[in-house]
Amino acid sequence: DTAVSQTPKYLVTQMGNDKSIKCEQNLGHDTMYWYKQDSKKFLKIMFSYNNKELIINETVPNRFSPKSPDKAHLNLHINSLELGDSAVYFCASSQDSGWRLYGYTFGSGTRLTVV
Amino acid sequence: DAKTTQPPSMDCAEGRAANLPCNHSTISGNEYVYWYRQIHSQGPQYIIHGLKNNETNEMASLIITEDRKSSTLILPHATLRDTAVYYCIVRVPSSNTGKLIFGQGTTLQVKP
Numbered sequence: 001d002t003a004v005s006q007t008p009k010y011l012v013t014q015m016g017n018d019k020s021i022k023c024e025q026n027l028g029h030d031t032m033y034w035y036k037q038d039s040k041k042f043l044k045i046m047f048s049y050n051n052k053e054l055i056i057n058e059t060v061p062n063r064f065s066p067k068s069p070d071k072a073h074l075n076l077h078i079n080s081l082e083l084g085d086s087a088v089y090f091c092a093s094s095q096d097s098g099w100r101l102y103g104y105t106f107g108s109g110t111r112l113t114v115v
Numbered sequence: 116d117a118k119t120t121q122p123p124s125m126d127c128a129e130g131r132a133a134n135l136p137c138n139h140s141t142i143s144g145n146e147y148v149y150w151y152r153q154i155h156s157q158g159p160q161y162i163i164h165g166l167k168n169n170e171t172n173e174m175a176s177l178i179i180t181e182d183r184k185s186s187t188l189i190l191p192h193a194t195l196r197d198t199a200v201y202y203c204i205v206r207v208p209s210s211n212t213g214k215l216i217f218g219q220g221t222t223l224q225v226k227p
Contacts, residue, residue, distance in 0.1 A: 041200065041220075043153075043159065043202075043215075043217035044217075056214055058214075090159070092158070092159075103151070103161035104159070104161065104215060105161070106159045108156075108157055108158050109156070109157070
């Protein structure tokens, strides 16, 4: 069973479109995250939710809107996609927002290409 | 969170030990050292963590110097599947921000 699953794995879309990426975890973790990995391979946090409540928003443009219907799901909706949004987006989860010692579990990533 | 410095790349022969260094000279007393790796086209994977004692698990060993200003991740018998980017991260486990700060990492190439 996949612990953290993201869909879709690949997403190619045109500028100006709106798209969503879904994430689900079956680990019973309280906290979920979205990370962005750019073309230079740097990983940066975007958002964090703890029990459906937003706790981290790292100055991400308003076009990005996370939604957590329950603590097992954290979706990412992106409006008016731009070329610079092309990246790999990783979902992750952890035991709680206080960063338990055993770290995070990451999904396999969604490669978004905006053309 | 303390800043870490790692060499950008390293090579290792298959079957030999891979020793990946990390400098964290500004680490504070309550910060732990964590290691993650990212194999190509996959999400980061937790490897090991420690505070001041050396640690070992089924994946690797972590050696932390007595002054805690540096550490070394050891993969005892590297395989081709260990080729990946390895990230050293230091932070307080109870921090309420919950975020990981990834640096550049070390790209380890295991060669046959």
